[in-house]
Amino acid sequence: MTEANVARLLLFVLAQVTFVMCQDADALAKQSCTQVKRDVFEERVAISFFFANAPVRWETIDSCHGSRPLIVGGTPAEPKEFPPMARLGNRDRNNDTKWICGGTLISNRLVLTAAHCLYSEKGAVNVVRLGELDFASDQDDAEPEDFVVQEIIEHPDYNYQMLYHDIALLLLDRAVKFSVYKHPACLPFVDGDRSENFIAIGWGHKKFAGRESTKLLKVKLTNFGTRCLTSTDLDELPNGYNVSTMLCIGSPELKDTCNGDSGGPVLNYHDDYPCMYHVMGITSSGIGCENANVPSIYTRVHYYLDWLRQELAKSR
Template sequence: MLFKYRIVNVYLLLVFAVVVKCQNTVNRPCRVKSTGANGVCKVDRSCPKAQQDAESGIAPTICEILVSSIYVVCCEGATVSNVQASENSFLNGENNENNDRIVYESGEDSNLSLSERKCMEYNKDTVQRVEVIPLLSDPKPSGVLITKCKFDSVPLVVGGKPALPGEFPFMAVLGYTTTDSNVQWNCGGTLISDFYVMTAAHCVITKFGRPVLVRLGELDLSKDDDNSLPEDFGVSNVIPHPDYHPLSKNNDIALIRLSRQVKFTNFIRPACLWNTFNVRQNSAIATGWGATENGGSTVDVLQKVSLDLLEMSICDRTYGNLKYYKNGLPKTMLCAGKLKGGEDTCQGDSGGPLTVTKEDNQCIFYTVGITSFGRMCALENTPAIYTRVSEFIPWIEKTIWQ
């Protein structure tokens, strides 16, 4: 991962200052500070008395701050109620057996693609649904989604920097057998199910041969972890896209089936797949163990960098002189980088993910791109090319879930 080595003065004005604890908060007994009366902790929109006090200028007693300006307040006169939660809810202190469905966005499950349903299934422990009664004349319970993962890393502002343990639990690194029978880590990948890792096709059709080992839960390749991480998996099958073109790098995507099922943890969990052509976010996060300078050596510690998602016309100008792209880059590709230069993916980052999150849940990462190719790393006005994941959803779904 390439970035400029320079000191940057960044003034942080409380960009993200909410740490979600929430252990057994809702329905917990409490005391209202302004009156001394007994109460029960409730989501604010379920407590008419607290809203009335707030309108009168009386500050509510806060039991907990959740997310998106949702508060749990001490509600005077309230009683303990049955709170609906997911099987992984922190509200009941232990798993329940109801397997309540978690809805991430409006709409019925029948309207979701197979990969979207799998996204919900794999990430059910990162959110929980709390039923609240809105203050309406005809109240009906509605759901509030609360993120549960520990998201307390500093947002990416400039340049690249080392990742934190568990920050990118979907990250994979691919190992290849060397002439002296050792393992060399040459490409990245993305865990997308309990059996499959997604990578670039040029990472499985290489001069090194095909990968023989996939490592998950890795942070620092130079040392072992004390908590039984990382985990190594053998490779049972390698599936490059049938229309992959090695010279033009078109359809540069492949799937790797692991030799055994992955057990999800806080350090190992799949990323979701971005399903639509357009990406609403303006930037994305690239991760990998690639070189930190053009032509340099790869690094041991996983790096992260924020890159701008750019119009394809910009990359058309950069790569249009190549014979394969005289009519423009295909829609299966994505253009990303920093036009000012200085930040980029580089050698060794191939096959790794380009990901985004949504405002309502920064615990779930969506893979929008796969690191494919570029010119010299981090040159000014020279962004890189990524495989556009949304264009391959039918092939991925058919290959790994049907």
């Protein structure tokens, strides 16, 4: 066999191994997602009849309903609409908290976020809040709960001050009890290239250099494909936009993520479960806020499935 044939054979074997590994990661993501849906939204109940010796029949009641139409503007989220949403902060000895970034619950112990959030001037991320809706109200339909960050897991290829591999995990000090107010997002089954729209959520600024929102906000954004190859010129991306590890997302209208939204998710509805979402991307960087047809860059979560699977196994 010639050297050229050997090289081709090796490339073929490598491609097959990579394909199998991706299939395994996607299969595990689907299994995990289905299990969360069953745990939170399905209940087994006994049905009996009013006569002697009647057999007990078991039925499953499924409360996975109410997928909302894709929102078209920056509007407040509804109660229990985004249970995976997390907010990351720094809490000092006086119990004062400075909120820094967003995040996404992906298991009972792990929160997904952007690696650059770990280098905030407000301090180290040491607290995560789940189940919140409006930070200015204790009368809203929410069940906020704070968790201590036990361990920070930064992607090994992330280099601070650059935005390549801008992904990290936070290990919580205890397991989250899943409910309709807080439960994980599904990891993506696909890479997102064919997704036309995404949902971005966060408590970030409503406009550039403006005040943060006390209410969780949601906005519909559009897949800009490879537009970022030519439209993005950021010092944090000296090698340019990476189509494999990033998503290019924006809006033809004045809608965008903004300061304080970093680390939060862009989501897609689950095809089969209207009560569940896929976390497709992580808010990473942009140019200003509310600039029509100027897309921002999001970390493509699907690219990192193998790394996420390894860290999920460690956290169990």
